[in-house]
Amino acid sequence: MLDLLKSAVREAPGYAEIRYHRRLQTAIDARNGALKRVERRTLAGAGVRCLVDGSWGFVSTTDVTREGLRNAIAEASDAARAGARLRREKARLAPARLGKGEFIYQTCDDEPDIATKIGVVLGAERRMRASSPLVVGSIVIYTEYADEKYIVTSDGAEAHIVDRKPSFHVFATVGRGEERETGGKGWGVTGGWHDLMRKRDLEKMVDEAVDLAVRKLDAGYAKGGQYTVILDPQLVGVLSHEAIGHTVEADFVQSGSVVKDKIGEKVASDLVTLVDDGTMRGAAGMVLVDDEGVLGERTVIIDKGVLRSYLHSRESAAAFDTVPRGNARAFTYRDEPIIRMTNTFILPGDSNLEDMIAGIEDGFFLKEMGQGGQADATAEFMFGIAEAYRIKNGKIGELVKGITISGQAFEVLKSVDAVSGDFELDLGAGHCGKWQPAKVDAGGPYVRCRVTIGGRHE
Amino acid sequence: MKGLELCDELVRRAKAKGADEAEVYYLRTRKLEAVFEKNDLQVPKGDTYEGIGVRVIRRARQGFAATNVLTDEAMGDTIAAALAIAAASPEDPNHVLPEPSEARPVPGIYDEMAESLALDDALELGRRFVEAARGYDSRVTIDSASFVVQIGERAVANSRGVLLSEKGSNFSCVGMGFAREGDDVSSFDVEYSGSCALADIDPEASGRRLAEKVVKALGATTIPSFKGTVIITPYAGGDLIAEPIAFSASAENVQNGRSRWKGKLGASVASALLTVTDDPRIPAGVGSTSFDREGVPPEPLEIIKGGVLGHYLYNCYTARKDGVRSNGRAIGNDQTTPGIGTTNLIVSPGATSLDEMVRNIPKGLIVNRFSGNLDPVSGDFSGVVKGGHYIENGEIVKPVKEVMIAGNIYELFAHIVAVSREVVTIGDMRLPYVQLEGVSVTGK
Numbered sequence: 001m002l003d004l005l006k007s008a009v010r011e012a013p014g015y016a017e018i019r020y021h022r023r024l025q026t027a028i029d030a031r032n033g034a035l036k037r038v039e040r041r042t043l044a045g046a047g048v049r050c051l052v053d054g055s056w057g058f059v060s061t062t063d064v065t066r067e068g069l070r071n072a073i074a075e076a077s078d079a080a081r082a083g084a085r086l087r088r089e090k091a092r093l094a095p096a097r098l099g100k101g102e103f104i105y106q107t108c109d110d111e112p113d114i115a116t117k118i119g120v121v122l123g124a125e126r127r128m129r130a131s132s133p134l135v136v137g138s139i140v141i142y143t144e145y146a147d148e149k150y151i152v153t154s155d156g157a158e159a160h161i162v163d164r165k166p167s168f169h170v171f172a173t174v175g176r177g178e179e180r181e182t183g184g185k186g187w188g189v190t191g192g193w194h195d196l197m198r199k200r201d202l203e204k205m206v207d208e209a210v211d212l213a214v215r216k217l218d219a220g221y222a223k224g225g226q227y228t229v230i231l232d233p234q235l236v237g238v239l240s241h242e243a244i245g246h247t248v249e250a251d252f253v254q255s256g257s258v259v260k261d262k263i264g265e266k267v268a269s270d271l272v273t274l275v276d277d278g279t280m281r282g283a284a285g286m287v288l289v290d291d292e293g294v295l296g297e298r299t300v301i302i303d304k305g306v307l308r309s310y311l312h313s314r315e316s317a318a319a320f321d322t323v324p325r326g327n328a329r330a331f332t333y334r335d336e337p338i339i340r341m342t343n344t345f346i347l348p349g350d351s352n353l354e355d356m357i358a359g360i361e362d363g364f365f366l367k368e369m370g371q372g373g374q375a376d377a378t379a380e381f382m383f384g385i386a387e388a389y390r391i392k393n394g395k396i397g398e399l400v401k402g403i404t405i406s407g408q409a410f411e412v413l414k415s416v417d418a419v420s421g422d423f424e425l426d427l428g429a430g431h432c433g434k435w436q437p438a439k440v441d442a443g444g445p446y447v448r449c450r451v452t453i454g455g456r457h458e
Numbered sequence: 459m460k461g462l463e464l465c466d467e468l469v470r471r472a473k474a475k476g477a478d479e480a481e482v483y484y485l486r487t488r489k490l491e492a493v494f495e496k497n498d499l500q501v502p503k504g505d506t507y508e509g510i511g512v513r514v515i516r517r518a519r520q521g522f523a524a525t526n527v528l529t530d531e532a533m534g535d536t537i538a539a540a541l542a543i544a545a546a547s548p549e550d551p552n553h554v555l556p557e558p559s560e561a562r563p564v565p566g567i568y569d570e571m572a573e574s575l576a577l578d579d580a581l582e583l584g585r586r587f588v589e590a591a592r593g594y595d596s597r598v599t600i601d602s603a604s605f606v607v608q609i610g611e612r613a614v615a616n617s618r619g620v621l622l623s624e625k626g627s628n629f630s631c632v633g634m635g636f637a638r639e640g641d642d643v644s645s646f647d648v649e650y651s652g653s654c655a656l657a658d659i660d661p662e663a664s665g666r667r668l669a670e671k672v673v674k675a676l677g678a679t680t681i682p683s684f685k686g687t688v689i690i691t692p693y694a695g696g697d698l699i700a701e702p703i704a705f706s707a708s709a710e711n712v713q714n715g716r717s718r719w720k721g722k723l724g725a726s727v728a729s730a731l732l733t734v735t736d737d738p739r740i741p742a743g744v745g746s747t748s749f750d751r752e753g754v755p756p757e758p759l760e761i762i763k764g765g766v767l768g769h770y771l772y773n774c775y776t777a778r779k780d781g782v783r784s785n786g787r788a789i790g791n792d793q794t795t796p797g798i799g800t801t802n803l804i805v806s807p808g809a810t811s812l813d814e815m816v817r818n819i820p821k822g823l824i825v826n827r828f829s830g831n832l833d834p835v836s837g838d839f840s841g842v843v844k845g846g847h848y849i850e851n852g853e854i855v856k857p858v859k860e861v862m863i864a865g866n867i868y869e870l871f872a873h874i875v876a877v878s879r880e881v882v883t884i885g886d887m888r889l890p891y892v893q894l895e896g897v898s899v900t901g902k
Contacts, residue, residue, distance in 0.1 A: 032714040034550055037795040038543045042525040042532065056501040062508065062526055079502040079577050086581055087499040115546035122548065136715030137835075173716050173835055180718070180835045224683070224862070224900040255496040255601045256638050334505055374829040374842070376646045377601070377636060382842040382862065384831035404831060404840040406862055435602070454840045454862040454900050
């Protein structure tokens with residue numbers, strides 16, 4: 001395959017990259033006493049990108065024969081030439097450390113067969129229904145991407161990548177009369193089935209999801225307003241990724257995000273160091289070589305409160321006169337690489353969680369993301385919270401529901417006055433969406449800060 | 459047509475390999491797309507796709523596998539994979555494939571113009587959108603935009619004798635942008651237009667609408683909290699009104715206990731001002747189709763009429779469970795098993811004009827876009843209002859920022875006090891402006 005791609009890329013008039021990507025996706029979805037669906041999908045093909053006269057052309061095809069690739073290169077370079085007449089800002093590529101050779105992310109020996117996996121999913125779903133008479137809805141979903149890629153560029157990348165990213169979602173709905181409440185857990189890794197099972201205990205997650213949903217039936221609502229809160233590692237990940245991370249993606253910066261021209265400025269508390277790092281072993285956003293063939297590296301975005309770096313593709317790195325560190329990613333062969341995060345997190349500090357809670361007079365202890373969560377170029381964000389407890393006089397109190405947090409993410413980071421020594425990446429279950437999905441991870445320690453709580457007016 | 463023959467042949471192959479019943483869904487698409495970012499062309503894209511999905515039922519066990527590698531060997535492997543999954547799955551007597559029935563074509567869903575367009579044309583149409591937005595006001599930034607031309611053929615065959623195919627086209631123009639003046643950055647906003655007919659798309663008008671919205675959102679200030687009147691615009695209504703209705707009307711969610719509308723057929727679930735229809739037969743409608751993912755022809759359904767729940771949305775599996783016939787709401791493609799969804803969801807217009815609606819509000823908020831979280835199970839929602847405007851004494855007085863709204867949408871459906879005459883088409887949804895009472899608005 002590598003030889004085929006190498007000979008095809010030589011026929012391109014300028015810079016070209018060919019990415020053959022074969023994905024075998026497995027989804028097992030059990031709900032409400034039935035196996036709702038088991039799907040096994042093969043999606044394979046080549047994404048061809050050409051740069052002619054400073055303009056891109058991208059063509060994707062299932063035909064990966066010599067002839068098919070030749071046609072794709074011709075079509076992509078014709079499209080690029082046509083685009084060059086329109087495009088004002090000419091694209092250039094920054095020099096980069098390019099991947100060459102074998103990149104086997106995890107060895108996944110003794111991967112169980114599909115019958116075993118179906119059995120485990122069904123067993124977890126049964127356990128969920130059996131765990132409380134209030135359970136009216138039960139969902140257990142296993143998803144797995146097994147990817148193989150060959151990436152060749154006309155300037156020297158030649159990478160063969162083997163990667164596997166599985167995840168679990170468990171979701172319980174409980175009911176009493178007309179009332180409905182939900183509780184969910186999700187986790188994901190880069191690795192095999194056994195790595196995923198080691199990350200979290202499936203049965204424990206099922207029990208916790210049901211328990212949370214049941215407790216929410218009796219929980220009250222909170223009054224909205226400004227509060228001091230503790231964010232758990234997952235929510236720190238959500239804040240780092242959704243609210244901060246997207247604003248430092250260089251394409252968002254170029255279109256005027258809130259951190260434009262702010263490199264070197266103080267944007268957060270001294271306690272905050274925030275990084276993006278594709279090389280974190282086993283994290284769901286692990287990317288050793290990105291889809292432009294660039295090697296993954298750690299990017300320090302915020303260093304002790306000072307904004308240091310944006311996240312780049314080769315094109316944006318050239319525009320900013322810097323180097324790319326493996327943040328150009330494509331979800332399938334049909335997608336072109338765009339600037340994405342990998343694993344995004346705040347580094348641990350030296351506070352103790354108990355002391356951090358004890359220091360709050362009137363606030364909330366917030367755990368895990370609920371449904372929804374958005375942010376935009378202004379870093380204004382809103383996230384639903386799955387599990388929220390009142391903190392009064394330094395003590396954790398009752399569970400409250402229907403909580404969202406919002407604010408301006410950099411203001412929130414400036415308000416950080418304590419960072420715990422804990423560390424966990426805990427956002428590997430789902431996908432990040434930006435025109436195309438991407439598997440990412442995020443997290444950090446526990447963080448104490450000020451946010452706006454959206455609750456209900458009584 | 460090639461798709462139909464391939465489906466028919468693979469159904470027979472799956473039967474020969476041991477399937478009691480088999481279904482093959484075929485999809486072929488050709489897509490041309492011009493992507494713009496930061497006011498400039500980013501990339502022209504072309505994609506040619508062809509794939510199949512095989513569903514088998516053997517001894518009441520179902521298996522599904524799909525591939526877009528259409529070699530004889532890969533398709534054989536796919537049939538084998540589907541059978542292996544069926545063998546590992548428990549019995550479920552509700553797995554059933556539909557009997558054949560006549561599918562009447564929907565006019566206008568295939569615009570032959572699409573065949574003659576090239577990537578150059580998509581570039582030109584996209585350029586017109588971006589330039590219209592930028593030309594409206596120099597403070598406008600089009601963060602991203604795309605113009606997409608898609609043509610395709612879908613086909614489905616099953617061992618009961620279903621054998622259907624349909625050609626379709628789709629043109630869409632979508633843009634996302636904001637306005638910036640000094641340090642003042644407006645909320646992001648979105649403008650989307652889509653149709654099966656190229657003549658329905660006006661890139662200039664669409665670009666100007668987006669520009670107008672983001673410029674109006676400049677200079678936003680905070681407002682104090684209150685509980686009261688909000689106007690949900692069509693864009694916000696997609697998330698706050700259409701989605702929870704589609705969710706709770708889905709027979710799957712009714713059966714699994716996640717819908718609030720279980721046992722509510724014939725009962726009131728909303729204000730008498732609310733009528734919602736799902737219509738698959740709108741000429742050139744983005745969601746129009748003559749047969750669903752399983753080959754069942756859908757007919758228009760009045761989901762809610764005058765506040766009363768009329769129908770659930772069924773595919774074959776959920777219909778069998780309830781002992782009824784599928785009403786053709788199976789959705790999905792060659793890479794997925796059938797789910798449930800709407801076709802073109804229409805909230806019927808009311809008697810009030812938007813101007814009158816505003817004039818009658820002493821204090822209220824126009825929710826231009828909702829960026830937040832709505833739990834469709836409980837109906838609780840809470841989120842940030844994007845590009846919102848404050849109403850005082852019957853007049854729109856200023857744009858607002860850092861405002862959140864919260865409430866329970868199913869309870870609020872009973873508090874719809876006005877529905878506008880104006881209706882906006884957003885892809886497969888047609889929505890008016892809807893006035894709600896009793897919404898919690900949290901400001902600063």
